Amino acid sequence: MVCLMNLKAKITLYVSFLLLIVIIAVSYNIFVTQKKILTQQISENRTRAFKSFVSMCNEAIKVKDDIQVNHAVELLVSTYKPSVVYAGYINSNNVVMFASRDEDRNMDSVLKTRIKQTNKDYIEVYPSLTGEQICEFATPFFFNGENVGTFVVGFSQTNMKEQIDNGISMMLHKIKIIVIVTMIIGVILSYFLGYSFAKPIKKLTNAAEQISKGNLDVEIKVNRKDEIGKLSNTFNNMAKQIKELDSMKDSFVSSVSHELRSPLSAIDGYCDLLIECVNNNYSKEQELKGLQIIKQATVRLTNFINNILDLAKMKANKLEVKKIDADVAPIIDEIVTLYQPLATQQKKRVYSEINGNIPKINIDVEKIKQVITNLVSNAMKFTKENGSVGVKAFPTSKGYGDDYIEIWVQDDGVGIPKQQVDLVFQKFYQVHDGEFKRPKGTGLGLTIVFEMVKLHKGYVWAESDLGKGTTFKFALPK
Ligand SMILES: Nc1ncnc2c1ncn2[C@@H]1O[C@H](COP(=O)(O)OP(=O)(O)OP(=O)(O)O)[C@@H](O)[C@H]1O
Numbered sequence: 001m002v003c004l005m006n007l008k009a010k011i012t013l014y015v016s017f018l019l020l021i022v023i024i025a026v027s028y029n030i031f032v033t034q035k036k037i038l039t040q041q042i043s044e045n046r047t048r049a050f051k052s053f054v055s056m057c058n059e060a061i062k063v064k065d066d067i068q069v070n071h072a073v074e075l076l077v078s079t080y081k082p083s084v085v086y087a088g089y090i091n092s093n094n095v096v097m098f099a100s101r102d103e104d105r106n107m108d109s110v111l112k113t114r115i116k117q118t119n120k121d122y123i124e125v126y127p128s129l130t131g132e133q134i135c136e137f138a139t140p141f142f143f144n145g146e147n148v149g150t151f152v153v154g155f156s157q158t159n160m161k162e163q164i165d166n167g168i169s170m171m172l173h174k175i176k177i178i179v180i181v182t183m184i185i186g187v188i189l190s191y192f193l194g195y196s197f198a199k200p201i202k203k204l205t206n207a208a209e210q211i212s213k214g215n216l217d218v219e220i221k222v223n224r225k226d227e228i229g230k231l232s233n234t235f236n237n238m239a240k241q242i243k244e245l246d247s248m249k250d251s252f253v254s255s256v257s258h259e260l261r262s263p264l265s266a267i268d269g270y271c272d273l274l275i276e277c278v279n280n281n282y283s284k285e286q287e288l289k290g291l292q293i294i295k296q297a298t299v300r301l302t303n304f305i306n307n308i309l310d311l312a313k314m315k316a317n318k319l320e321v322k323k324i325d326a327d328v329a330p331i332i333d334e335i336v337t338l339y340q341p342l343a344t345q346q347k348k349r350v351y352s353e354i355n356g357n358i359p360k361i362n363i364d365v366e367k368i369k370q371v372i373t374n375l376v377s378n379a380m381k382f383t384k385e386n387g388s389v390g391v392k393a394f395p396t397s398k399g400y401g402d403d404y405i406e407i408w409v410q411d412d413g414v415g416i417p418k419q420q421v422d423l424v425f426q427k428f429y430q431v432h433d434g435e436f437k438r439p440k441g442t443g444l445g446l447t448i449v450f451e452m453v454k455l456h457k458g459y460v461w462a463e464s465d466l467g468k469g470t471t472f473k474f475a476l477p478k
């Protein structure tokens, strides 16, 4: 809990901090750029005002209309007050037309002394007597190639700084509001971001805790498609597999104990009986019967252990496969013949049916024998009296895109419920349905069939009708 809170808080803190850094960097950038733009704008305004002043006076000077020039000088000062401190024009006869922003006469006469003739443009910054920084623009005026006078305008640098400061403080105020609003939204969003990460992780942790306590029925509800969704799905699959493994372990333990205990107790019991036979001189038939039962029990034990070993080898890809080109018909006939006495004894029919011309195929004969034997043994086991078991083989290319041999083991026995048909190939799986009492086995026979067919790059599947019978089919490539 503490850890998850930390994660949420950490994400909120990191994201907010990152946001703050970004906001500061962006604001600083805006601040510097804005200052540059304002300074540039004011400079451009000054140049424009000075140029329009000069062009206003242009015609008046040509016709020597001093009143008009004087008027333009005064108009410039009154229009651009307080930015323009003074403006003036001095003609070639040193007559000065002058206007000033301030009404101080002394100051006027001091500033008037700045109006001097010049041959070229200049811009000069200097401190006035009042301490105000002034930026002076001056330009000579030529008429018919002759310098007929000079225009001079003094702009206030102090006023320019005030304008920039005002602009910047207004902008800072706006930035402040934007920063506060963005930070509030950012903190809220990062909190939800942290929450959306922490919540599924909390669910995962709880589920993992449940599994560690042995409760394997956990499932995390997933309704997102991102990495966390994928992680939750993987977790659910993992939990499902642990559950399957757990039930497999239970089946294994119960199969192993049953399969070991029953032949062992048969061996034990019949050994006692044999000892008694020897001690009490019992008949030879009784001794033989005891030995046969011991033999059957040891065969059953050996088969079980071999099955387990084979499966382990198959899982580790260590099972040796010795393939040769062989006919399947004699293999089928051999197995059917082998089951004939048992079928007669149990009043069942077992037969083979070879259809078409089956070519030799490349197989491990012993393994394919084991596959057919396991299927026939099941069919016999799950068929009632008077039932029949048929082993059929025929060549086909239907649905495979290549030539295959299909072998069917068909019975008219108890069948398998539809929803369990595909499960029977799982390790230790035993079909359960209320209707028929089924003989118990280890549930390894069909797993071995599946793995061996896979080793031959073939396919195996089952079709069944409950109460009517089952057909196990497998196909091997030619
Ligand atoms: N022909 C069949 N008809 C009906 N049910 C079948 C048939 N073949 C298999 N089954 C069902 O599938 C289950 C699994 O079969 P599988 O051969 O793997 O194990 P088993 O026969 O129980 O034990 P063993 O390891 O000794 O073969 C059986 O327990 C049985 O319920």
Ligand SMILES: [Mg+2]
Pocket: 374, 377, 378, 441, 444, 445, 446
């Ligand atoms: Mg079996």
